[in-house]
Amino acid sequence: MTLRVYNTLTRRKEPFQTIEPGKVRMYVCGPTVYDNAHLGHAVSLLVYDIIRRYLEHKGYEVRHVMNYTDVDDKIIQRAQELGEDPNALAERYIQAFEKNMRELGVLWPTVQPRVTREIDWIQRMVQGLLEKGYAYEAAGNVYFDVTKDEDYGKLSGRKLEDLRAGVRIEPDPNKRHPADFALWKAAKPGEPWWESPWGPGRPGWHIECSAMNLHHLGEQIDIHGGGQDLIFPHHENEIAQSESYTGKEPFVRYWMHNGMLRVRGEKMSKSLGNYITVDEFLAQHEPDILRMILLNAHYRSPIDYDEPQVQQAKQALARLRNAMRPAYPNAPGAAQEVLERLQAQIQATREGFEAAMDDDFNTAAALAHLFDLVRAINQARDAGATDEELKPAQDLLRELGEGVFGLHLQPQDEQASAADIGPLMDLLLEVRAELRKKKQFDLADRIRDRLAELGFRIEDTPHGTVWRREA
């Protein structure tokens, strides 16, 4: 089965073929670091994390680049408001962002370039675009001339005439066409600047990604990802710059765009003020809950964030985790027929999961296959299967649920601490079993309740009492 990926450029799912066999060059647009990350940023991180995990699961070696925009209007403005050095401000938010990345458990990008450290590559591209006649200078600025680019608008499906008509802000008098965009911006007093052939200034927003791609991945790449809100103008402009500069098409084989996170039907964004920061979310919920919310939908669909969603994800996650629980105490072993059914489900799950993921990373369908496996595991456990007998199915659940989806189905620390208190817990449960035998349920329940307060859940199954630590 081959992977098929939806390409925004062609608006179709296409067979996934990399430039170099077995290797994927993937670029994902990172944040502008002028404030704390909100859940929208987290969605993007998690979506491409899951995509990358699946590619690696399939055996690809992924070179994953995620940039930081660490110099731009908003950073400068914010720094001026706070009386802080723009570089220091950017650095502060990069650190905060990376803390969130660690908390969310995303695989670390191979390279994390920053605009301020790529100035020479950026200038080289600007210069090249000028020389080739795709750009022009005006008052210390350099603009890309969209009329020189034959197929400008192909990604977002826009025509130049429409853009001219639809301009909402007053056109920059330096621009020849309203859709022209800055490659290099002349520095205003008090702004960070670099020396250049066109005078002191700094890079425009779009050129950085083109330059970083060229520098870290090459003239042509396999996957370029980002939020759907970046399709226009950001990615459209990237294509224009990169293809005009290198003369090679396509710049990107597969343009991927994730759906927006919404709140009460509207996009979660800074400007609307309807956002929840990653820190705020993580103070209330574990990161896997956000992962579950995403896994339950397709990455290209918008997702509404609300409390019911969170609760549903939480319950679903608990169901996955419960399947990882051990066999009942003194399990006698399941009947041959039961084990055969479990074995058949293992096979069906592996195949179904991969087929779903191969279809443009259909995580919702893949997750459904995981739940089928969950049911089979629980059935087998109820039928008396031993740990040994459950192991192959649970191993698969862990391989796919943890390895590909990035969930934590069996936290390491829980197991470690469990080992330490095991004997103590056995003693307590022994006493409690005596109490129950003597029908002293008030005392037995008190032990159960008190242990629950301490974070240990006791459950009396038909086969004996089991306990586990609760998060």
Place this chain on the structure above:
RNA sequence: GGCGACGUAGCCAAGUGGUAAGGCAGGGGCCUGCAAAGCCCUGAUUCGCGGGUUCGAAUCCCGCCGUCGCCUCCA
């Protein structure tokens, strides 16, 4: 105004020509002293609405209604 996406049970959601996955919530049952977890059974004759194409459509076409995104910085 232009470009694009979406509308499937109470909720989330997959499914893009062959007769509606999965999860959450709910109801009934099993198990249990109770609880929890788990298991079994249970829900859309129907996929925003109206036409059309087809032997057959949630899936294709046309129209309408509604929601959202982009066109300005945004993951």
